[in-house]
Amino acid sequence: MQLKFKDYDKMSNIVNYLRNYNGPAVKIMEVCGTHTMSIARSGIRTLLSEKIKLISGPGCPVCVTAINRIDEIFELAKRHDTIIATFGDMLKVPGSKAGFNLSMLKSQGANIQIVYSAMDALNLAMNNKENEIIFLGIGFETTAPGTAVAIKEAAVKCIENFSVFSMHKYVEPALRALIESDDFDIDGFLCPGHVSTILGIRGFEFLVEEYKIPSVITGFEAEDILVAIYKILNQITGDNPSIENEYLRIVSYEGNKLAQNMLNEVFYPDDDLWRGIGVINKSGMAIRNKYSKFDAVKKFNINLDFVDKSTACKCGEIIKGKIQPDECKLFAINCTPENPIGPCMVSSEGACAAFYKYLRF
Amino acid sequence: MDDIITLDYGSGGKKTSQLIDELILKNFNNSQLLKLMDGAILPIQGHIAFSTDSFVVAPYFFPGGDIGKLSVCGTVNDLLMCGAIPKYLSLSLIIEEGFKTNDLSKILLSIRNTAIECGVNVVTGDTKVVEKGKGDGIYINTAGIGVIETEHYGKDKIEEGDAVIITGFVGDHGIAVMSARNNFFVETDIISDCMPLINIAKIIFKYGTKVKIMRDPTRGGLATTLNEFVEDTDFSIELNEKEIPIRDNVHYACEILGIDPLYSANEGKIVIIAADEIKQQLLNDLKELEEGKNAAIIGKVTKNHKGLVVLKTPIGGSRILTKLTGAQLPRIC
Numbered sequence: 035m036q037l038k039f040k041d042y043d044k045m046s047n048i049v050n051y052l053r054n055y056n057g058p059a060v061k062i063m064e065v066c067g068t069h070t071m072s073i074a075r076s077g078i079r080t081l082l083s084e085k086i087k088l089i090s091g092p093g094c095p096v097c098v099t100a101i102n103r104i105d106e107i108f109e110l111a112k113r114h115d116t117i118i119a120t121f122g123d124m125l126k127v128p129g130s131k132a133g134f135n136l137s138m139l140k141s142q143g144a145n146i147q148i149v150y151s152a153m154d155a156l157n158l159a160m161n162n163k164e165n166e167i168i169f170l171g172i173g174f175e176t177t178a179p180g181t182a183v184a185i186k187e188a189a190v191k192c193i194e195n196f197s198v199f200s201m202h203k204y205v206e207p208a209l210r211a212l213i214e215s216d217d218f219d220i221d222g223f224l225c226p227g228h229v230s231t232i233l234g235i236r237g238f239e240f241l242v243e244e245y246k247i248p249s250v251i252t253g254f255e256a257e258d259i260l261v262a263i264y265k266i267l268n269q270i271t272g273d274n275p276s277i278e279n280e281y282l283r284i285v286s287y288e289g290n291k292l293a294q295n296m297l298n299e300v301f302y303p304d305d306d307l308w309r310g311i312g313v314i315n316k317s318g319m320a321i322r323n324k325y326s327k328f329d330a331v332k333k334f335n336i337n338l339d340f341v342d343k344s345t346a347c348k349c350g351e352i353i354k355g356k357i358q359p360d361e362c363k364l365f366a367i368n369c370t371p372e373n374p375i376g377p378c379m380v381s382s383e384g385a386c387a388a389f390y391k392y393l394r395f
Numbered sequence: 396m397d398d399i400i401t402l403d404y405g406s407g408g409k410k411t412s413q414l415i416d417e418l419i420l421k422n423f424n425n426s427q428l429l430k431l432m433d434g435a436i437l438p439i440q441g442h443i444a445f446s447t448d449s450f451v452v453a454p455y456f457f458p459g460g461d462i463g464k465l466s467v468c469g470t471v472n473d474l475l476m477c478g479a480i481p482k483y484l485s486l487s488l489i490i491e492e493g494f495k496t497n498d499l500s501k502i503l504l505s506i507r508n509t510a511i512e513c514g515v516n517v518v519t520g521d522t523k524v525v526e527k528g529k530g531d532g533i534y535i536n537t538a539g540i541g542v543i544e545t546e547h548y549g550k551d552k553i554e555e556g557d558a559v560i561i562t563g564f565v566g567d568h569g570i571a572v573m574s575a576r577n578n579f580f581v582e583t584d585i586i587s588d589c590m591p592l593i594n595i596a597k598i599i600f601k602y603g604t605k606v607k608i609m610r611d612p613t614r615g616g617l618a619t620t621l622n623e624f625v626e627d628t629d630f631s632i633e634l635n636e637k638e639i640p641i642r643d644n645v646h647y648a649c650e651i652l653g654i655d656p657l658y659s660a661n662e663g664k665i666v667i668i669a670a671d672e673i674k675q676q677l678l679n680d681l682k683e684l685e686e687g688k689n690a691a692i693i694g695k696v697t698k699n700h701k702g703l704v705v706l707k708t709p710i711g712g713s714r715i716l717t718k719l720t721g722a723q724l725p726r727i728c
Contacts, residue, residue, distance in 0.1 A: 077714040
């Protein structure tokens with residue numbers, strides 16, 4: 035079914051079906067943080083039969099950034115000649131010291147600037163020659179090509195004062211780690227729309243070919259998501275796991291070749307630490323030697339620690355789909371958007387923030 | 396005058412006098428101000444409302460307005476929300492060394508025009524010049540006095556069944572300023588709704604105590620204002636998202652930036668809680684005005700979710716609408 039943008043009235047049949055669904059109980063994971071937020075904002079959970087549970091997965095890039103890395107960012111921010119260029123989401127993420135974040139460092143005098151793309155950070159470098167600009171590379175295959183473009187551009191223009199702390203990650207290894215974990219208990223995936231625009235349908239075929247898990251690539255409108263849930267249920271009840279593309283208006287089979295090539299040219303897969311999950315082999319986007327001039331890890335001798343520090347916060351369990359946000363003892367008591375303990379509460383796309391903002395009736 | 400403002404213009408000496416004569420008095424020619432006393436002596440009868448606000452917007456010229464217009468509208472609108480007709484304003488300027496005199500002149504002209512539109516006189520004021528790097532171009536503070544026109548409004552007057560009305564499109568100002576600040580959406584026409592609400596408030600005053608409370612939903616937007624109405628009360632507000640007027644271009648900009656228009660600032664709208672029996676007539680009256688033609692009834696007061704604002708989404712789901720927490724920051728992807 036193809037729908038035009040915000041065509042609410044056509045949805046009533048699907049909404050009725052999902053509300054009255056009485057088949058086998060199912061758990062569907064939305065991999066992407068933007069889906070998590072969209073589901074919460076549109077009130078989709080309040081429309082579903084009790085037999086359909088939506089589980090938020092590891093798809094918020096801020097939420098999976100390890101505490102160690104956040105602490106390392108703080109150390110970089112304390113350098114007097116440095117400007118940290120970052121997406122806004124990172125400002126309030128606490129490191130290992132509760133309540134301490136980039137926003138606080140900024141008010142103490144650290145030079146931290148919000149940018150909307152890696153190219154903005156590069157422009158900042160070109161306009162502030164006396165400062166070292168470190169761009170915090172956060173995000174999956176969606177944002178990473180932008181970072182790759184900025185790094186290539188910096189190389190062409192021989193920019194000396196620009197580097198990237200790459201914490202970019204690949205989605206596929208994380209999904210594989212999740213599926214292969216002992217207590218994996220998910221019946222279907224809502225595959226991330228933005229990442230799929232880059233990777234194409236092809237990038238998610240492994241979910242069906244290797245693991246036989248019903249999967250639908252979908253956009254971010256409420257109608258997109260409802261249709262995708264409906265399609266996943268059809269796959270489950272019809273015992274016909276496949277990879278369907280509900281985001282036809284954007285996602286192709288092959289994806290964006292240019293962006294894929296860009297990623298491959300600038301990054302290579304290296305082991306990486308995921309908050310709450312631990313080290314996942316070949317899941318991080320490390321900067322290739324050819325561009326090491328722009329690799330903040332090398333430029334500033336950042337000592338990457340790979341031990342996943344545990345805290346009282348249950349973000350790790352939440353992004354693996356083991357518990358819902360309100361099952362964490364800190365939720366809405368010690369951990370609130372004003373005073374977040376874990377990244378799932380601070381990130382605009384975190385499961386806890388979505389739950390706190392929209393679902394605490 | 397020089398092309399730029401220097402520290403000398405804040406010295407209290409000749410240059411300060413020059414600034415006052417050539418820029419301030421030229422724009423605000425009234426008997427109280429012309430006396431140039433340390434304060435204004437004002438004839439007022441009845442109960443007064445008294446309000447102050449400071450304006451630090453960057454950039455100070457934005458689509459649909461500027462910091463000058465905003466500084467008059469902000470305080471005038473606050474007085475109106477108290478049920479008062481604004482009469483007098485004070486004007487305090489904190490100018491950063493190096494500020495262009497031409498820009499200052501434009502801002503003062505904008506203040507003058509807006510004050511005339513609102514029927515208020517700028518009767519006292521102050522100017523300071525701070526060193527380069529210690530300001531952000533220009534900061535403005537205004538304080539205002541108005542005479543109470545109607546019995547006071549308050550959340551204690553809200554009752555179950557009351558209607559929630561908004562006087563037009565929400566979110567315009569916040570997105571216009573954010574776009575101007577970041578050079579986003581240069582091809583689009585998102586402009587601030589910054590304007591005095593005097594005409595629209597006069598319509599509302601006519602309904603006396605049938606209007607329970609009203610407020611201009613500035614910082615924090617519609618969502619935060621509605622939360623303030625019902626927090627710590629037995630009531631809840633249930634909104635119908637479909638009915639909330641949001642311009643398409645604002646909607647699209649918000650989707651790209653990952654920002655919720657319901658939290659975006661407005662500078663020319665009023666949200667009203669009114670008795671159910673007058674809602675339609677009030678709406679009709681508002682729609683007669685140019686500035687109220689897009690007014691809409693967007694929800695009602697219930698007792699279903701004590702202290703909460705709940706939004707019914709277009710697909711029929713529900714979610715709560717909390718107060719804004721911190722600043723809205725654009726998302727990663």
